[in-house]
Amino acid sequence: MKKKFRLKMKWHAAVITGLVLLLSVASWGQFKDGMTYYLAQHFAIQTDAATRSSGESAPAHAVSSSDTKEQPASTGQEAADTVPGDKTADPAQRSNTADIKSDNKTADSPTADKADSPQPSTQTGTAANQAQNSLLASTCHSMDRAVLRVGSWWSVYANYYLSRFDALTTYYGVGEISSSQVLAGSDNWLFYKTKSDGNPIADFEGTNSFTKQETDHIASLALSAQEEAQKRGMKFAILVAPNKESIYWENMPKNYRHAEISRTDRLVENLSKKGVSIISPKKEMLAEHKNSQLYYRYDSHWNQLGGYIGVRDILSTWNISMPSLADRKVQAGKLRDQPYPCVRDDLAGLAGLESVFTDEKEYHIDGCPVIDWEAYNREQYRGEISHMSNPEAPNKKSVFLVGDSYRSAMLPALSEQFTDVYVIHRDVYRTGMIDEVHPDYVIAEYVERYSDRMPLLAELFG
Template identity: 25%
Template sequence: MSDIKVLVGKEGWLFLQNDTNRVVEQNNGSLKLAVSQQEHWLNTLKTRVALLGSKNIKYYFLIAPNKESIYPEYLPDDYVITEDRLVYQLLDACRPYDLPVYYPVDVLKMYKEKYQLYPCVNTHWNGIGGFIAYDYLMNIVKKDIAVPILNWDQIIFVDEETSQDLGNKLNPAQTSIFSWGKVKQPQAQIAYDNRVINSGHVQVTVNQDTALPTAAVFHDSFIEFFLPFLMESFSTIHLFHTPSLDFDLIENIKPDVVISEMVERFLLQPPVDSLKRG
């Protein structure tokens, strides 16, 4: 099998293939969660809700859709993507337990008629996609806890020609427009950044409005294009680039809200949380 990680689709759109999460097989429905993996996910999510709830901490799990889930029309004609893929297997398993798992695929599809939400040469959503996902999640959070939500008039998008994660894998590199999201009059800033790349990255944001709720966010790289908006809704956010929750860490931070963010293709590998010691 070819080990080329870039799949060239229609009109210059690039997609991921031959990755460790086997995204092509997830999309065509041939790769599903094993029973043990599904049980692991359910036990993990139930434990998170119970333990955090016992501390009056609200929990939300946001699944960022794969690029293929939003723009299947740009995939090659012989590429199969099914509505019976792994993400829906997990959502169906969670539904009877009313677990706080959210997948904004329909919202993003609705907006794609007006905006481009994922760049041609990147697996991630851009600033516009990140803002729509932010608005989607914050309106869910607001039902439980008072948080301000930015509106479109408070945001500006700046376009840049760039190659980014998929385009960089080609020779020569392929570029496309990436729309960065910026807040016109930001009240928050990043106060701490350990500068670690990917796993182990830690950041802390602070807001001028110290009366707002606080949050801890456990995430992957999709958060980068979501964070400029999110930090305007909380007084302090502690961010950790990891899929796993550390309950001792949460106990020390004592946030009002815990958010997990994970891209759809990563669901194949259920996280192992660090439970409270002692």
């Protein structure tokens, strides 16, 4: 009973802390706007008063050069705060600008031109006032810019830390994940529930499907790509990597209904019947997934063990044999201990809980080359073709892998089998790249949730 009471008190303390933090943010915004308005108004009034004698109109040089100096280009955050059609960022600055325009209008009027020349003593006082005006205006503008920079910085970091504060309090308080893109499954498995980056939940529940026209269109393009590869003396195959939800379905929340056959399963079957060389390792992965961890718990991708099964299945279509995963020796270590990992627990990051889920495992199969992930990530980021070379590989051939983010975990197994491995992300692939490399084998990889993007096969050979 006492333990439950202490837990309840901790939860209330967390909520109160959150409210105080939110109030602090709100107070800061009000303070920033108020100070900006006050200072700008204050200096504008001083500027106006400093150049006027009692009963006199403003002289033509009432505005100093510092007031009319062009302001620096606004940052993205500053632009977001700008009223449409008005280049001034806030009400205080608009007031200041209005006063300046008023002074200019007065200075240019006929009355100002006809005004009697001021006495020498008045001119001396006006010059002093102008110097004071220039200093005050410059100070005002500097403070305005400083406040805007602080506001921009605060808005970015406040959103980041507040979202993580909310995620942590929700997770520790009620044991739930507050993210709209991440599902908490059993045994600390996280799953992707996006609808803007494919739709893995629709795939899982079988609520989506391909029409006959869509299936025929994809089959036509796949056969065309296959024929183009054959003309060039290349062997071609499509690999469909299953969604994480499809393999570890028993760890999904129980309120989601599992459809054993998905639209992608039907697509693979139909394309295979039409003569397309296409493979899905789903059956083999389901048979192995309880013996070996094939996907990351806190990331949406398969790991090197899952990638190994995918490579083994796709190479079998070309009569290239590989030992089963059960016959390989596997080394396990902490993902965060790796110097340059190829994944970074994307689901934990999306949920704002990267500080909670920190025990992710990374697996490496003995005998597979160790990839220089730092160089690989740098090359892929620049849109370049990465090249791995292994003179000791049993197949003195080259393979070109064009795929999505699932392609990376396949590289160790491919590098073990081929002397030359070339790889690039499908989104930056340019027609003709395959002809530049002219490999012996071509693999087009698609994760299940991207199976509707297979019409992009038309871009492989132009």
